[in-house]
Amino acid sequence: MSIIKDRYESWDPNVTYVVGHQRPDTDSIASALGYAWYLSQTSTDITVVAARAGQPGKQALFAIKRFEQPNPQLLTGVAPTFGHAARRQPFVRPTEGLPAAMMRVAEGERVIPLVDEDNIPHGVVTSLALARAYTAPVNIMQTLAQPCSSLAEPPQLFYSRDKISDHRNSLLRSENDDFLVVNDEGKYVGVATRRRILEPPRARLFLVDHNELAQAVTDAEEAEIVGVLDHHRLGNSPTASPIPFVVDVVGSTSTLVAELCKTAGLTPPSGLAGMLLSGILSDTLVFRSPTTTPRDTVCAEWLSALAMVDRFAYGEELLHAAPGLGARTVQEILDNDRKIYQMGGHPVSLAQVEVTGYQSLPERREELLATMEEWRQREGTSLFGLMVTDVVTGTSRMLTRGDKWVMTALPFNRIGEGEYDLEGMVSRKKQLVPALSAILDETR
Numbered sequence: 001m002s003i004i005k006d007r008y009e010s011w012d013p014n015v016t017y018v019v020g021h022q023r024p025d026t027d028s029i030a031s032a033l034g035y036a037w038y039l040s041q042t043s044t045d046i047t048v049v050a051a052r053a054g055q056p057g058k059q060a061l062f063a064i065k066r067f068e069q070p071n072p073q074l075l076t077g078v079a080p081t082f083g084h085a086a087r088r089q090p091f092v093r094p095t096e097g098l099p100a101a102m103m104r105v106a107e108g109e110r111v112i113p114l115v116d117e118d119n120i121p122h123g124v125v126t127s128l129a130l131a132r133a134y135t136a137p138v139n140i141m142q143t144l145a146q147p148c149s150s151l152a153e154p155p156q157l158f159y160s161r162d163k164i165s166d167h168r169n170s171l172l173r174s175e176n177d178d179f180l181v182v183n184d185e186g187k188y189v190g191v192a193t194r195r196r197i198l199e200p201p202r203a204r205l206f207l208v209d210h211n212e213l214a215q216a217v218t219d220a221e222e223a224e225i226v227g228v229l230d231h232h233r234l235g236n237s238p239t240a241s242p243i244p245f246v247v248d249v250v251g252s253t254s255t256l257v258a259e260l261c262k263t264a265g266l267t268p269p270s271g272l273a274g275m276l277l278s279g280i281l282s283d284t285l286v287f288r289s290p291t292t293t294p295r296d297t298v299c300a301e302w303l304s305a306l307a308m309v310d311r312f313a314y315g316e317e318l319l320h321a322a323p324g325l326g327a328r329t330v331q332e333i334l335d336n337d338r339k340i341y342q343m344g345g346h347p348v349s350l351a352q353v354e355v356t357g358y359q360s361l362p363e364r365r366e367e368l369l370a371t372m373e374e375w376r377q378r379e380g381t382s383l384f385g386l387m388v389t390d391v392v393t394g395t396s397r398m399l400t401r402g403d404k405w406v407m408t409a410l411p412f413n414r415i416g417e418g419e420y421d422l423e424g425m426v427s428r429k430k431q432l433v434p435a436l437s438a439i440l441d442e443t444r
């Protein structure tokens with residue numbers, strides 16, 4: 001209902017958001033909450049809000065509930081909109097006389113919006129049109145009696161929710177310098193000048209648990225990245241100008257947040273400590289992942305004391321809240337989403353499973369491959385592929401068992417016995433199937 005909501009939509013230019021990657025996992029949510037808290041404790045000049053780029057996974061929701069943490073604010077997109085560029089400029093009613101508009105001009109306005117009692121805009125009166133009316137060779141009393149609507153010029157309208165970048169071309173073609181901005185119901189929001197539209201306020205983002213724009217919240221390339229705190233490999237640098245950019249080789253971003261707190265002499269509240277602990281336990285698979293470092297275990301010990309939980313028992317509970325590969329049976333992994341295809345007359349069985357990181361793939365590989373071969377023999381398929389898709393990085397690997405002639409023709413990077421890197425493939429239907437069909441059709 002409020003103007004502020006119409007104008008600012010989902011992001012506020014006065015706020016600095018701490019936001020994790022799309023398809024947020026537990027570490028992404030925990031480090032956003034933790035780092036936002038840390039920043040709010042250490043910097044007084046900015047308003048910091050923890051945010052998320054999408055719906056958290058089951059495990060993250062479990063941790064949020066367990067430690068009674070707020071779900072971070074959802075950012076659906078961070079592009080500047082016309083609402084962000086609009087200023088709620090004073091208006092006059094279309095029925096008011098010209099002196100009302102003239103007063104606004106005297107106050108320094110260049111265009112005066114005409115807005116009726118229902119908040120619907122009826123064009124604008126420009127200072128030029130007013131000057132002409134006042135200097136026209138007619139009775140000045142007649143001029144003063146005219147309603148503002150008599151001088152109304154049709155405005156160019158934009159919706160406050162619309163992204164500026166989607167309209168750049170029509171803006172460049174337009175001869176107007178001032179544009180009326182309305183909300184979804186067509187009601188007056190404000191006036192946006194060309195200058196403000198071309199240089200709108202930008203969302204201020206602190207990225208946690210990722211460092212590539214491809215994984216960031218929608219339209220992050222139109223935002224101002226003010227810092228990065230992460231533990232993943234370096235992707236493309238998201239900024240042109242230098243920013244605080246921390247990518248450190250530990251098991252989780254939550255570890256980095258906990259260390260920052262320690263260094264600053266800050267003790268996170270019990271619930272937040274539990275949340276950060278959850279981030280560490282989730283990413284390190286309760287310290288079993290080879291990515292675990294002593295820094296993770298030291299922080300986890302500290303946080304579990306603050307949260308008053310047994311980190312090992314709670315860790316197992318947490319992992320089972322959203323079973324990754326580590327906590328699922330071979331049957332579940334292979335058969336939850338499996339389809340049989342006919343390619344060039346050869347039956348091919350393709351399963352797909354989503355993960356957040358490949359941490360637990362090595363320890364399950366042998367078991368999975370053995371079962372795949374068993375099923376393949378039983379079903380008589382030429383190939384059995386398990387596409388393991390990392391929803392965080394948008395990449396996939398494939399475990400495969402098949403007839404020798406198919407295996408040797410596979411057009412993928414082999415990274416181990418029966419294991420291939422599918423790189424940017426995430427869709428079985430649109431990417432993997434066509435790639436496999438190409439060889440199986442050919443070698444028939």
Ligand SMILES: [Mn+2]
Nearest residue numbers: 027209253283
């Ligand atoms: Mn992480």
